[in-house]
Amino acid sequence: MIELVNEEQSIKDSLEPVFVKRLAKILMLSVNNTLNVLKINEIKNSLGFPDDYLIRIVPKYPDLFRIVNESGRRSSMAIELIHWNPDFAVSEVEALALKNGGKKPNFSCCLPSSWVKSLEKFRDFESVPYVSPYSDPRGLVEGSKEMEKRNVGLVHELLSLTLWKKVSIMKLGHFKREFFLPDKLNVLLLKHPGIFYVSNKYRIYTVLLREGYVGSQLVDKDPLVVVKEKFGEIMQEGLHEYNQRRRLINIEKKRSKGLPLTRVDEDQMNGRRRRRNRVVSDEDDEVDGENGNKLGGLLDPEERKRFYKVLFDDDGS
Secondary structure (H helix, E strand, O other): HHHHHHHHHHHHHHHHHHHHHHHHHHHHHHHOOEEEHHHHHHHHHHHHOOHHHHOOOOOOOOOOOOEOOEEEEEEEEOOOOOOOOOOOOOOOHHHHHHHOOOOOOEEEEEEEHOOOOHHOOOOOHHHOOOOOOOOHHOOOOOOHHHHHHHHHHHHHHHHHHHOOOOOEHHHHHHHHHHHHHHHHHHHEEEEEOEEEEEEEEEOOOOEEEEEEEEEOEEOOOOOEEEEEHHHHHHHHHHHHHHHHHHHHHHHHHHHHHOOOOOOOHHHHHHHOOOOOOOOOOOOOEEOOOOOEEEEEHHOOOHHHHHHHHHHHHHOOO
16 A cells, blocks of 8 residues: 555656646636635645645746735635746647647537437537637627637636546536636536536536546546556455455344344355346436437436526526
8 A cells, every 4th residue: 555655646746747737727717817725625636736736836836826815814815827828828629639730629529420409509519710718708798609619618628637537517616707607507518418428426416528538438547547546446445345344243243142144144154245236327327318318417308407406506497
């Protein structure tokens, strides 16, 4: 275990330039190039930042960052970007376009060909010129196609900066004012199923970048993701061993009290595992609203209405 801890720390040390760039980019996405520290802390794990980034990384780059606190309260502490690096102001979509020979920046659409209406809407959306999420949105008309393009681009860029290409919708909603996002953020996300997938697994509403996954597998794994998965495997093994010991202790207690053992208890004592058919999948079910095929979660109209009502106190209209 200690070797794994040292490996994680070594990776974090080597990724410091990446963290610096990542922090600068999320500050550049905000309207005033400033973000509250408490809000950054809500997504710091998603971005891979070390717990002590505020005292270990930020002070080392005074040419880029400055800590500000106008009221003197801890809750109002913020990080301000003091130098705009144009090299950082290139989105993932724009970088891919440059990599492909300078083609026009376009979003990827990850939908089956049977989603005819959704694909038509996506093509109509793509007919609007790409708007960089690093541009000032205050010159755009609220509710216009250009503003929608910019908002989709911003969420896409933010998800691209995270380790797992996903973030809690509730946490994302806390940045509406700073990122100039619409109040009905849920509507924006559900309107673009080819770019985003909204999951309600474990009743935690999360938006994922579709192009970041093939099935349930992350396409490009950050080195930190790899080491965290190793930690997860160890934790699962430890949990399994703990549960096994607890079961055996409970069985011994039953035997000492003269209580009859169940078939499950006997199987545990004999070291056998009974095969069980899994009724509920680990992944969210999807429903194709156009063809009735089972394809996904909040794309089901009824589930979407419940989503609006429970999470956003919206009637879904």
